[in-house]
Structures are given as C-alpha cells and as structure tokens.
Amino acid sequence: MTVPIPFVPAVPSMGPGTGGGIPPKLERAFLELRQPPADGNTTNPGPPMGRITFQFNPKELSLTKSAKWVRKTARGAKTAGPPEFNGAEPSKLTLEMFLDATDTHDGHVVKTVKQLTDCCIPTSESRQQKKASPPWVIFYWGRFTGFTAYVSQVQVKYSLFGPGGQPLRATCQVTLEEISGETPGQNPTSGALAARRVHRVVDGDTVASLAWREYGSPNAWRAIAEANGIDDPMRLRPGTELLLPGGDELRESA
Structure with a gap:
C-alpha cells in the first residue's frame, strides 16, 4: 500500500493590528x-x-x-480460513x-x-x-x-x-x-512513519513541552527522559537528538 503524504505549508499567524503575518521561514x-x-x-x-x-x-x-498474512486452507472447504x-x-x-x-x-x-x-x-x-x-x-x-x-x-x-x-x-x-x-x-499495521522517532531539539524545547506535543500530556516527560538518560529535564541543548518512545511504550511504563 502506497500512501501519498502531501505537505501543506503552515498558515502564518496574524499579528494584532497589522493586517498580516510574518511569512513562514523556508526550511530545506x-x-x-x-x-x-x-x-x-x-x-x-x-x-x-x-x-x-x-x-x-x-x-x-x-x-x-x-x-504478511497467511491463510490456511482445507480440502473441500467452501471458504478460506481466517488470515493469521x-x-x-x-x-x-x-x-x-x-x-x-x-x-x-x-x-x-x-x-x-x-x-x-x-x-x-x-x-x-x-x-x-x-x-x-x-x-x-x-x-x-x-x-x-x-x-x-x-x-x-x-x-x-x-x-x-x-x-x-x-x-x-x-x-x-x-x-x-x-x-x-x-x-x-x-503496532505493526500502523500508518505512522515509526512508533519510535527521533526529534532534534530546537530553542525553547523542554521535555515537558515535547511530551505535551507528542502525547497530549506533559506527565509523559519521564518516559522521554528515561529513554534518553536525561538527568535535568529543564535543560536541553539545541541540536540534540532525542528518541521519542511509542505510545504503547508509554502505557507499559505507566
């Protein structure tokens, strides 16, 4: 199965009283x-x-x-067996x-x-x-x-x-x-790019903010910290690559 993934540029926010916004920065x-x-x-x-x-x-x-799915067939059966x-x-x-x-x-x-x-x-x-x-x-x-x-x-x-x-x-x-x-x-049938993925830290990132953005809860910061051996979750160096655990891993560690 091939799924096209279109990319739509973000709409710039409108500044108060300016009648326009700052054009988004082009990233290569x-x-x-x-x-x-x-x-x-x-x-x-x-x-x-x-x-x-x-x-x-x-x-x-x-x-x-x-x-990969496998169906077991039986001689004389009218229908195929359930996929495994x-x-x-x-x-x-x-x-x-x-x-x-x-x-x-x-x-x-x-x-x-x-x-x-x-x-x-x-x-x-x-x-x-x-x-x-x-x-x-x-x-x-x-x-x-x-x-x-x-x-x-x-x-x-x-x-x-x-x-x-x-x-x-x-x-x-x-x-x-x-x-x-x-x-x-x-989840092996997930359509996500990866259950685990890598995030490159930018200015302003914290472990809690990443947890909120990725999982919808800042309380998930502990899983990110444990996966990356972070001692001080309030200090992240820009450019550092962090491994973001999958959602199922969060549930297992909760």
Whole structure:
C-alpha cells in the first residue's frame, strides 16, 4: 500500500493590528548521513557523516507499509480460513529530488547524484570492521523527522545536458527502507512513519513541552527522559537528538 503524504505549508499567524503575518521561514529538506553503529545494534545510529540538502523541497512523499498474512486452507472447504498475522514488512519512504544547474553549470548535479549512489555501498569504516553496511540515513524537513533507514534504491533520469555532455538537470527517485525492526509494543499495521522517532531539539524545547506535543500530556516527560538518560529535564541543548518512545511504550511504563 502506497500512501501519498502531501505537505501543506503552515498558515502564518496574524499579528494584532497589522493586517498580516510574518511569512513562514523556508526550511530545506535534507538527508542526514550517519555511520552505521560499530556494535551492530539496529536502534542508535553512529556519528554524523554529513548531509545531502535538497535544492528544491519535494512536492510529495510516498510511504509504503505492508504486513504478511497467511491463510490456511482445507480440502473441500467452501471458504478460506481466517488470515493469521505473520510479521510486518519494513516501512519504505520514497521521495523525489530535482536537481538543476542550468544557470550555474557548476557540476553540482553530478556531485549530488554521486552522493546519493554512494549511499548504496558500504562505508569504508564498516568494511574495515568486517561488518559491511551502507550509511544510515534520516530524512528531515523542519519538524518532520523520518525513521532511521538506508538507501535501498536510487533511480536517476537526466533530462538536460551541456555542450560537452555534462548533465545539467536530473530527477532522482530515492527509496529509504527502515532499518530497525518492530519495537516492543509497536503496532505493526500502523500508518505512522515509526512508533519510535527521533526529534532534534530546537530553542525553547523542554521535555515537558515535547511530551505535551507528542502525547497530549506533559506527565509523559519521564518516559522521554528515561529513554534518553536525561538527568535535568529543564535543560536541553539545541541540536540534540532525542528518541521519542511509542505510545504503547508509554502505557507499559505507566
């Protein structure tokens, strides 16, 4: 099942007596590249390796989530048996990246395409550790955060070339496949991007405010603090990445 996820820009708030509002700040989407963890875990990504920033924000994202079901049949039966759940498939996020260098001829189309295709091969560090793994990737767009994934496929279509054959325009379709498996208590048929997700702290964030925004109750701050080893819930450093537990995990820890 593929579900298009349209993104609608937030409507700016209207200031009193001004007759208008402050235009929302344009935030560029980007893919953050992380080293695969040396210990082989599938939950916490390693150190940052850089990022691939979108030249133009995507028009839409497509999320695919499926599950395996098995039906047992009996000879002579008029109807099939009831389906039995046999496991969830990893989430897949497909996005389109448009690249254009018709004004600059600076070669960034070729450079960005190489960055994307390099995400499909193991990092040199993982090969040295005899645990070959491609970079881990997380999609960010403002406050929107995708699941931790790897790039399973890159399709590139070049549509314009310079006099010397240099690609000047390309459309890249990138497929991200979820790395971590089902977490305890996660609903395998959920349409969410992930039962657990990562939030990057911004100025003004507190553990209580995150709990209110994510779960509708500031009392859920303890679960966030425990999941991230936070000693002082009132002090969060901007840029820090916090793991936000799933709703079922909150109920289990209550």
